[in-house]
Amino acid sequence: GAVVSQHPSWVICKSGTSVKIECRSLDFQATTMFWYRQFPKQSLMLMATSNEGSKATYEQGVEKDKFLINHASLTLSTLTVTSAHPEDSSFYICSASYGAGLNQPQHFGDGTRLSIL
Amino acid sequence: SQQGEEDPQALSIQEGENATMNCSYKTSINNLQWYRQNSGRGLVHLILIRSNEREKHSGRLRVTLDTSKKSSSLLITASRAADTASYFCATGRIDSGYALNFGKGTSLLVTP
Numbered sequence: 001g002a003v004v005s006q007h008p009s010w011v012i013c014k015s016g017t018s019v020k021i022e023c024r025s026l027d028f029q030a031t032t033m034f035w036y037r038q039f040p041k042q043s044l045m046l047m048a049t050s051n052e053g054s055k056a057t058y059e060q061g062v063e064k065d066k067f068l069i070n071h072a073s074l075t076l077s078t079l080t081v082t083s084a085h086p087e088d089s090s091f092y093i094c095s096a097s098y099g100a101g102l103n104q105p106q107h108f109g110d111g112t113r114l115s116i117l
Numbered sequence: 118s119q120q121g122e123e124d125p126q127a128l129s130i131q132e133g134e135n136a137t138m139n140c141s142y143k144t145s146i147n148n149l150q151w152y153r154q155n156s157g158r159g160l161v162h163l164i165l166i167r168s169n170e171r172e173k174h175s176g177r178l179r180v181t182l183d184t185s186k187k188s189s190s191l192l193i194t195a196s197r198a199a200d201t202a203s204y205f206c207a208t209g210r211i212d213s214g215y216a217l218n219f220g221k222g223t224s225l226l227v228t229p
Binding site for chain 1: 152216
């Protein structure tokens with residue numbers, strides 16, 4: 001149980017294109033999901049916390065207008081990279097916690113590799 | 118901001134040997150978690166240890182936690198080639214709905 005599905009797994013597109021990434025909790029409801037970004041051979045950096053039915057909370061330095069997050073249901077959060085440029089190329093990973101409370105592990109999607117030409 | 122720091126950054130061992138990775142963190146925690154990431158994939162949760170626990174086991178994994186030193190270790194016994202991956206420690210951030218702060222990770226290579 002507690003499966004998180006992320007789609008697509010790989011995107012290659014031209015500069016200026018907007019790209020939408022979906023994160024779904026398949027067998028549980030997630031009021032909160034998280035979006036991380038990972039550069040090659042580096043750790044994960046939190047971009048934003050996605051809250052169902054309300055605005056996302058962005059980390060300092062993350063452009064809200066560049067990375068649009070929508071969490072319209074308890075099982076789906078989307079990240080849209082608007083007008084993507086080569087510097088937005090990265091590995092994007094979402095996660096969700098199964099169950100309430102602080103001492104819960106997070107379950108991760110398989111990530112989306114975004115390459116902007 | 119990053120909370121944990123793992124060492125070593127890279128570790129290469131042979132099958133059958135034990136692998137030990139260490140993690141240090143900076144602030145008070147409720148729990149510390151270890152995750153594994155295969156190349157180009159998402160993270161898989163390995164083990165969670167609460168702040169009032171000192172040691173936890175799961176199969177070939179053994180995690181210790183020393184809150185006085187703000188450090189944790191992950192021991193993988195009798196390693197296998199399939200254990201080759203990056204391993205991250207992570208601590209929860211109460212200020213952002215329990216998002217995780219990840220360490221820099223240890224890249225483990227297990228050769229047959």
